[in-house]
Amino acid sequence: MKRIDALRTIIESTANEPVVATCAATSRELASIDDRDNHLYLLDAMGLAISVGNGIAQCIQANSEARCFVIEGDGSMLMNPGAALTAGYLRQENLVIIVLDNGVYASTAGIPTQARDLDLGAIAEAAGLRVLRPEGEAELAAALTASRNEAGPWFLHARIEPGNAASTPLLLMDPVILGQRFQSWLLCRTAS
């Protein structure tokens, strides 16, 4: 599975949920598929996606059906692995962390990450997160459905192929506008 295929699968099942995406190629490819108001792109805050998702999840927990989805990469998670440990400690049942693990820093010349030898899913399990290891788009879709139907916090550890989608445009939007767009959507969503 390529990252762009995984992102298409995620987009298909998250039209009405907040989605926090890690920086660089992941956010760019997500926006290139469908630039939605419920997407929060972290343009340069590497290693922060899980923490930001945790904060959003805390804020929307009054709605028991609501989920907050986080799209993280292996390299970004490894920059701040404590965030996953804290997610296990805080036990936000509505938090769904999706780690697209290609074993490389795909946005920085494909340099290998430690994930080539470390099992990030096992680390998440040790932290108390509910781990699924979907292979391919169909299993990822099923894992997303499971994470919606049962309480988390979830950690979907999906191995993907290295590399980025060709000719994906840069995300050059003002982060203030991105944040305000996401906030407006989320406040309308939580008010309804």
Next chain:
Amino acid sequence: MTTITHERHRSVIDAITRLEPDGVAYVPSASIAPIINGLLSAEEEGTLPLIFPVSREEEAIGIVGAYPLAGKFGVIVMQDNGFGNALTALTTFAVSYHLPLLIIANTRGGLGEYNSMIHNISAPVPELLRSTNIPVFSLDRRNSADDWAATIVEAGKHSQMTYRPVVVLMEFFDHTDEKAKA
């Protein structure tokens, strides 16, 4: 016996409570342990909603910094040597996305500090923060306990009115209290 340091600890807890935050994240420090324990007691009593530890300061910026995106507001309690860890998260997330949050940090380094190496990060912290457009307000022995509380409350409001993170630095050294330390 109540000391001026105890009064300042109590004032900080009261000020945070008056701000009615939706959550408070903390990173430990011996100097502010009474504040953190007081906040945890307030959570148990139901006067504060959610007090929780994080493993590093940038996690706190990520979690609490996200609150305004959902129309909420949070506070971080930490010590100032953690701003080295927090700076990238502060600048690329909280500052860049115009997200208000209040950080209350005790100072290390300077007067009353026993650790010979911690000065090297603590001393430049105010300048580091101001150079990244993060306002800093300082409290020390010259401020009354009431002034500590009022400053923290106003700093919280200032953060929300100006849509950015705001820092209050607390220096606990006080020659009138022999137990006061950094």
